[in-house]
Amino acid sequence: MSRSEAAPDPSRELRPPVGEDGAPSGGGAARRGGPGTAGGPARRAGRAATWAGRAAGGLAGGAVRVFLVVAALFWLLPTLGLLLSSLVSPTDLNAGGWWQVFGAPSRLTADNYERLLANETITSSLLNTFAIAVPATLLVLALGSLAGYAFAWLEFPGRDWLFLVVVGLLVVPVQVALIPVSELFGTIGLFETTAGVVLFHTAFGLPFAVFLLRNFFAEIPRELLEAARLDGAGELRLFTRVVLPLGGPAIASLGIFQFLWVWNDMLVALVFADSANPPITVALQQQVRQFGNNIDVLAPGAFLSMVVPLAVFFAFQRQFVTGVMAGAVK
Amino acid sequence: MTAPAAHGLSAEARRRRLVAAAFLLPALVLLGALVVQPIGYSLYRSFFDRSGDVFVGGDNYREIFADDGIRTALKNTAVWVVLAPATATALGLIFAVLTERVRWGTAFKLLVFMPMAISMLAAGIIFRLVYDHDPDRGVANAVWVGVHDTFAQSSAFPKARPGRDSPLADAGGGAFVTREPVRAGSPVLLPLVGVAPEALPEGTRAAGTPAAAAGEVTGTVWQDFTRGGGGATNVVDGGEQGFSGMRIEAVKDGRVVDTATSRADGTFTLSAKADGALLRLPAANFREAYGGVEWLGPALVTPAVIGAYVWMWAGFAMVLIGAGLAAVPRELLEAARVDGANEWQVFRRITVPLLAPLLAVVLVTLVINVMKIFDLVFVIAPGAVQDDANVLALQLYRTSFGTDADPGLGSAIAVLLLLLVIPVMLLNIRRLRKEGAR
Numbered sequence: 054m055s056r057s058e059a060a061p062d063p064s065r066e067l068r069p070p071v072g073e074d075g076a077p078s079g080g081g082a083a084r085r086g087g088p089g090t091a092g093g094p095a096r097r098a099g100r101a102a103t104w105a106g107r108a109a110g111g112l113a114g115g116a117v118r119v120f121l122v123v124a125a126l127f128w129l130l131p132t133l134g135l136l137l138s139s140l141v142s143p144t145d146l147n148a149g150g151w152w153q154v155f156g157a158p159s160r161l162t163a164d165n166y167e168r169l170l171a172n173e174t175i176t177s178s179l180l181n182t183f184a185i186a187v188p189a190t191l192l193v194l195a196l197g198s199l200a201g202y203a204f205a206w207l208e209f210p211g212r213d214w215l216f217l218v219v220v221g222l223l224v225v226p227v228q229v230a231l232i233p234v235s236e237l238f239g240t241i242g243l244f245e246t247t248a249g250v251v252l253f254h255t256a257f258g259l260p261f262a263v264f265l266l267r268n269f270f271a272e273i274p275r276e277l278l279e280a281a282r283l284d285g286a287g288e289l290r291l292f293t294r295v296v297l298p299l300g301g302p303a304i305a306s307l308g309i310f311q312f313l314w315v316w317n318d319m320l321v322a323l324v325f326a327d328s329a330n331p332p333i334t335v336a337l338q339q340q341v342r343q344f345g346n347n348i349d350v351l352a353p354g355a356f357l358s359m360v361v362p363l364a365v366f367f368a369f370q371r372q373f374v375t376g377v378m379a380g381a382v383k
Numbered sequence: 384m385t386a387p388a389a390h391g392l393s394a395e396a397r398r399r400r401l402v403a404a405a406f407l408l409p410a411l412v413l414l415g416a417l418v419v420q421p422i423g424y425s426l427y428r429s430f431f432d433r434s435g436d437v438f439v440g441g442d443n444y445r446e447i448f449a450d451d452g453i454r455t456a457l458k459n460t461a462v463w464v465v466l467a468p469a470t471a472t473a474l475g476l477i478f479a480v481l482t483e484r485v486r487w488g489t490a491f492k493l494l495v496f497m498p499m500a501i502s503m504l505a506a507g508i509i510f511r512l513v514y515d516h517d518p519d520r521g522v523a524n525a526v527w528v529g530v531h532d533t534f535a536q537s538s539a540f541p542k543a544r545p546g547r548d549s550p551l552a553d554a555g556g557g558a559f560v561t562r563e564p565v566r567a568g569s570p571v572l573l574p575l576v577g578v579a580p581e582a583l584p585e586g587t588r589a590a591g592t593p594a595a596a597a598g599e600v601t602g603t604v605w606q607d608f609t610r611g612g613g614g615a616t617n618v619v620d621g622g623e624q625g626f627s628g629m630r631i632e633a634v635k636d637g638r639v640v641d642t643a644t645s646r647a648d649g650t651f652t653l654s655a656k657a658d659g660a661l662l663r664l665p666a667a668n669f670r671e672a673y674g675g676v677e678w679l680g681p682a683l684v685t686p687a688v689i690g691a692y693v694w695m696w697a698g699f700a701m702v703l704i705g706a707g708l709a710a711v712p713r714e715l716l717e718a719a720r721v722d723g724a725n726e727w728q729v730f731r732r733i734t735v736p737l738l739a740p741l742l743a744v745v746l747v748t749l750v751i752n753v754m755k756i757f758d759l760v761f762v763i764a765p766g767a768v769q770d771d772a773n774v775l776a777l778q779l780y781r782t783s784f785g786t787d788a789d790p791g792l793g794s795a796i797a798v799l800l801l802l803l804v805i806p807v808m809l810l811n812i813r814r815l816r817k818e819g820a821r
Contacts, residue, residue: 233421256417317502366500
């Protein structure tokens with residue numbers, strides 16, 4: 054996930070629900086093409102297809118299937134390789150590739166994980182990652198929805214102009230801020246602190262958050278807000294009781310996106326986090342230098358760092374896909 | 384919009400502005416301090432030298448294009464921008480179209496999209512393992528070597544060669560051939576030297592003396608070297624090892640008339656057809672073991688890392704394109720099919736043109752993303768080839784931090800990176816204004 058909003062209007066992407074089954078993407082399309090498969094809808098419709106035509110169609114369908122199976126293998130094997138490597142003792146791994154486990158399943162062992170979980174550096178780095186990702190997500194959600202509401206429903210001079218500036222900031226690469234912010238943090242004593250990393254992630258998450266939420270909040274029917282105002286609700290009450298509940302889906306997608314973004318980040322942590330007490334990505338990166346010799350740390354460590362993102366991915370597929378498609382792009 | 388109210392600011396209007404400020408301020412302060420201010424500061428800093436005290440004008444920018452290391456980074460970034468987005472988008476398009484035709488399309492999409500959830504660090508470690516040079520560890524080389532060896536088997540005797548006064552002569556191309564034609568009934572000796580005893584294949588036995596057999600050409604191919612010395616040249620002495628599995632060809636007038644493979648004790652038997660032929664030990668017996676491709680060597684490291692990137696991001700393209708595909712009116716495709724268009728024509732003439740704007744969006748998004756690529760290169764490229772794999776964002780990191788940091792030059796690279804993405808920023812703003820006007 055990169056920090057640049059290139060194009061697709063998130064608010065628009067947000068609306069068409071991404072398939073009730075929660076499948077990533079055009080679940081609808083997949084369903085439509087689902088039953089019947091090979092021949093294509095027309096042939097299924099019972100057009101008088103000749104036998105030869107059907108055979109040709111079947112052949113093409115077979116080729117499609119073979120191609121997709123090969124592609125699926127390409128996508129599966131790298132991750133499977135890491136998983137199996139993490140489940141084999143270093144001695145066995147040096148004796149032969151992870152694929153030999155298929156012939157000798159008894160070699161599988163959880164020893165690497167046991168040793169890893171006993172490793173203070175790794176466990177504390179996982180906690181550090183949580184300590185960074187959770188506040189950075191909550192802060193972005195809070196500040197982003199406040200500002201999004203202001204841009205959508207409050208009137209003040211220069212509103213549209215200011216919003217355009219925020220949108221412009223979407224594509225600013227984090228790299229631009231590394232030197233200036235490290236000097237700034239150095240002066241105010243935030244350099245190499247968790248708070249510094251959190252603030253940095255929050256700042257760079259905000260343009261997308263404001264953009265997404267303003268567009269989503271702007272779709273709330275005006276009558277709803279007017280009615281609440283007439284009932285004497287103040288802006289804060291309006292915001293918490295009307296806007297936030299209605300904005301739930303967008304806020305959820307944004308939260309998941311931001312959480313994964315921060316969880317998976319390495320560059321920002323590399324620069325701003327306490328190098329003696331780093332998050333998991335940096336802790337593992339420090340091990341990569343001796344790649345050949347410590348696969349027994351790297352493989353299970355990488356897998357451990359993937360558990361949370363993958364769990365989020367499978368649990369919240371729809372929100373995840375929506376978030377990625379909207380902000381993706383960020 | 385509130386301009387008229389600005390004059391006679393009523394208490395109500397003032398209260399409203401205060402509320403708006405309260406809602407906005409936290410976000411704006413953070414954005415100002417950590418995003419806007421750094422842009423200005425980077426620009427300013429880029430005109431000063433390493434220490435920050437001496438104004439050097441455009442020197443840092445000139446340095447970007449003069450320094451060999453940074454030039455490599457620029458060149459590689461260009462390679463990335465050309466290759467990675469196009470490949471990922473093309474694959475995404477193909478996957479999106481094809482998955483509509485199989486029942487397990489959804490599962491396939493899930494699998495291909497999954498890497499989007501994991502960190503570039505994890506993906507980097509995954510691919511560092513895939514590309515490992517050792518065919519016993521990296522699956523890429525394991526497959527490559529496997530395919531290679533199927534067509535050109537490596538041998539157990541890469542260093543074997545004829546000794547002094549050998550009846551064998553170099554036949555060119557790594558093969559050896561007997562100087563004299565062989566006769567049926569009189570055993571042939573093919574002595575070789577040069578193979579380390581511990582390098583001999585398993586199951587090797589002491590060389591056997593061939594028995595003379597009428598109507599057959601028999602012989603021995605063996606290591607004509609007695610451990611500890613004392614053996615006679617070109618004679619099978621006790622304790623000398625046979626070469627098992629050696630391929631022997633009988634050649635008459637340039638044509639192979641018969642072949643044999645030596646037994647565990649190095650003996651072999653050819654039929655009567657070999658009578659009067661020259662015996663040749665083809666080059667295949669002496670080929671060096673094939674080690675596979677050096678994926679992470681200086682030449683291939685950038686394409687290899689791009690491969691890992693495509694693995695991560697093809698799913699993104701696929702999902703966006705799949706959503707666009709779902710919106711393509713089916714009747715249009717049906718009509719074309721009824722008119723006799725085949726699937727390729729439907730794809731080429733209808734689907735792709737209809738999706739063109741979306742494809743452009745995906746492509747631009749990926750281009751922006753690729754310009755800032757850092758983690759993957761940093762993790763996958765081993766330290767020794769990191770100079771060859773260098774990209775702008777990595778160069779920026781290396782220039783700005785560490786023992787030999789030059790914040791002036793680093794800031795200049797940062798400004799360059801920002802300039803590269805500004806066109807997209809303007810595009811975004813313009814689109815937004817157009818939508819606002821609507």
